[in-house]
Amino acid sequence: xxxxxxxxxxxxxxxxxxxxxxxxxxxxxxxxxxxxxxxxxxxxxxxxxxxxxxxxxxxxxxxxxxxxxxxxxxxxxxxxxxxxxxxxxxxxxxxxxxxxxxxxxxxxxxxxxxxxxxxxxxxxxxxxxxxxxxxxxxx
Amino acid sequence: xxxxxxxxxxxxxxxxxxxxxxxxxxxxxxxxxxxxxxxxxxxxxxxxxxxxxxxxxxxxxxxxxxxxxxxxxxxxxxxxxxxxxxxxxxxxxxxxxxxxxxxxxxxxxxxxxxxxxxxxxxxxxxxxxxxxxxxxxxxxxxxxxxxxxxxxxxxxxxxxxxxxxxxxxxxxxxxxxxxxxxxxxxxxxxxxxxxxxxxxxxxxxxxxxxxxxxxxxxxxxxxxxxxxxxxxxxxxxxxxxxxxxxxxxxxxxxxxxxxxxxxxxxxxxxxxxxxxxxxxxxxxxxxxxxxxxxxxxxxxxxxxxxxxxxxxxxxxxxxxxxxxxxxxxxxxxxxxxxxxxxxxxxxxxxxxxxxxxxxxxxxxxxxxxxxxxxxxxxxxxxxxxxxxxxxxxxxx
Numbered sequence: 218x219x220x221x222x223x224x225x226x227x228x229x230x231x232x233x234x235x236x237x238x239x240x241x242x243x244x245x246x247x248x249x250x251x252x253x254x255x256x257x258x259x260x261x262x263x264x265x266x267x268x269x270x271x272x273x274x275x276x277x278x279x280x281x282x283x284x285x286x287x288x289x290x291x292x293x294x295x296x297x298x299x300x301x302x303x304x305x306x307x308x309x310x311x312x313x314x315x316x317x318x319x320x321x322x323x324x325x326x327x328x329x330x331x332x333x334x335x336x337x338x339x340x341x342x343x344x345x346x347x348x349x350x351x352x353x354x355x356x
Numbered sequence: 357x358x359x360x361x362x363x364x365x366x367x368x369x370x371x372x373x374x375x376x377x378x379x380x381x382x383x384x385x386x387x388x389x390x391x392x393x394x395x396x397x398x399x400x401x402x403x404x405x406x407x408x409x410x411x412x413x414x415x416x417x418x419x420x421x422x423x424x425x426x427x428x429x430x431x432x433x434x435x436x437x438x439x440x441x442x443x444x445x446x447x448x449x450x451x452x453x454x455x456x457x458x459x460x461x462x463x464x465x466x467x468x469x470x471x472x473x474x475x476x477x478x479x480x481x482x483x484x485x486x487x488x489x490x491x492x493x494x495x496x497x498x499x500x501x502x503x504x505x506x507x508x509x510x511x512x513x514x515x516x517x518x519x520x521x522x523x524x525x526x527x528x529x530x531x532x533x534x535x536x537x538x539x540x541x542x543x544x545x546x547x548x549x550x551x552x553x554x555x556x557x558x559x560x561x562x563x564x565x566x567x568x569x570x571x572x573x574x575x576x577x578x579x580x581x582x583x584x585x586x587x588x589x590x591x592x593x594x595x596x597x598x599x600x601x602x603x604x605x606x607x608x609x610x611x612x613x614x615x616x617x618x619x620x621x622x623x624x625x626x627x628x629x630x631x632x633x634x635x636x637x638x639x640x641x642x643x644x645x646x647x648x649x650x651x652x653x654x655x656x657x658x659x660x661x662x663x664x665x666x667x668x669x670x671x672x673x674x675x676x677x678x679x680x681x682x683x684x685x686x687x688x689x690x691x692x693x694x695x696x697x698x699x700x701x702x703x704x705x706x707x708x709x710x711x712x713x714x715x716x717x718x719x720x721x722x723x724x725x726x727x728x729x730x731x732x733x734x735x736x737x738x739x740x741x742x743x744x745x746x747x748x749x750x751x752x
């Protein structure tokens with residue numbers, strides 16, 4: 218890949234609608250998921266209504282931020298220019314205590330030590346843009 | 357989940373023409389993606405003995421051309437059936453069912469399904485994924501919830517599926533390698549395969565650089581320039597054409613749930629094929645054990661293992677053992693991708709799997725012919741696990 222591309226900005230979520238509300242919470246240091254006000258089911262990705270019971274009413278509910286690694290990959294060769302200088306990095310599906318899963322990064326853990334089932338805790342990283350992403354650390 | 361209603365499609369349509377261009381990496385095809393596909397279409401029409409103006413249905417691949425443009429170039433003055441199935445690499449096999457529906461219901465007489473691209477010399481898949489979130493699977497889900505964390509392209513998303521399968525079922529990297537080796541061995545028998553003349557050993561496989569664990573370079577499909585096309589008509593019309601027809605015994609497609617998010621699936625290993633395969637086999641009135649071969653969409657090695665399981669060739673978790681010891685090589689229990697597949701022939705977007713299945717069932721596959729092949733299976737895999745499958749039979 219062209220070296221000039223190494224300065225490409227990392228892809229950012231588009232800050233509108235439910236995505237903005239989700240990431241705004243992260244900016245305040247809160248990992249929040251939607252919770253149906255009728256049946257209490259948590260959900261992620263944010264959506265308009267509860268697929269369990271059909272209810273349109275929901276609230277943001279704060280997560281404990283505690284979970285375990287459900288699956289992961291270690292990216293050795295970046296396939297997006299903005300991540301060229303970040304390899305190797307770990308991306309993982311984290312299953313939270315609330316039952317929802319989220320795709321994120323596990324930071325400060327040597328990739329070879331990553332394991333499915335590893336307990337992790339949420340932390341937050343402000344990006345070069347303005348968005349704060351939830352990331353996870355070993356606990 | 358099959359229904360009596362869909363079973364009515366059984367044996368109602370045939371594949372009557374196939375065409376392919378040559379495939380290459382450097383220096384590139386030198387043609388536009390439209391021109392490339394028109395070359396494959398012309399070959400398919402010639403194979404069928406049909407005039408282009410007789411085509412009245414076209415099902416183009418997502419983002420690779422519009423039916424109107426193909427019709428205008430070909431002189432199809434009576435285009436009356438056109439659609440694009442947004443199932444990524446599962447689209448060409450899903451189009452088999454849609455074409456069968458169209459010709460069985462009388463909505464069209466001859467349906468054309470093309471796909472082709474400059475996958476090497478044009479915009480590469482990973483670059484498209486990096487720059488155009490609207491065209492990638494999951495669209496806004498990937499854009500807002502995957503890409504910011506450095507997962508922007510198919511091998512990275514699918515690696516999450518493979519890693520979990522390895523954890524739950526003990527699937528090993530040598531079993532992923534067995535898939536790559538089988539495709540490469542078949543390519544040695546296909547003079548049209550990009551990797552013909554370039555054999556591979558398990559040592560080569562294990563020494564290839566890691567891309568995104570567990571995927572190494574040699575777990576990944578080729579990026580090539582090339583096109584392929586096929587033509588479907590009714591069983592009755594097929595009898596009047598040039599080639600021995602290949603009958604669509606059963607076909608189905610499906611999606612995982614939720615289809616736009618890999619991460620939050622209650623059954624993490626359920627794909628579109630999980631529901632499509634039983635529906636297609638029920639329609640065909642046969643079982644996976646009746647298949648003489650399978651052409652399985654092999655974007656990456658693990659997806660072959662996963663589809664072998666979800667299609668019912670073995671139980672979930674047993675796919676790793678199934679592909680070992682020559683199990684999916686010619687002469688094994690289920691020869692898979694006899695042309696070399698996306699991994700070692702070329703990336704013809706899944707249409708190449710259909711054309712190879714037809715070649716096998718016409719008994720025109722030369723050195724790589726599966727002896728006395730009567731029934732073959734072809735699958736498609738796309739986006740975040742969309743699936744499609746067809747069960748095909750030699751003759752009408």
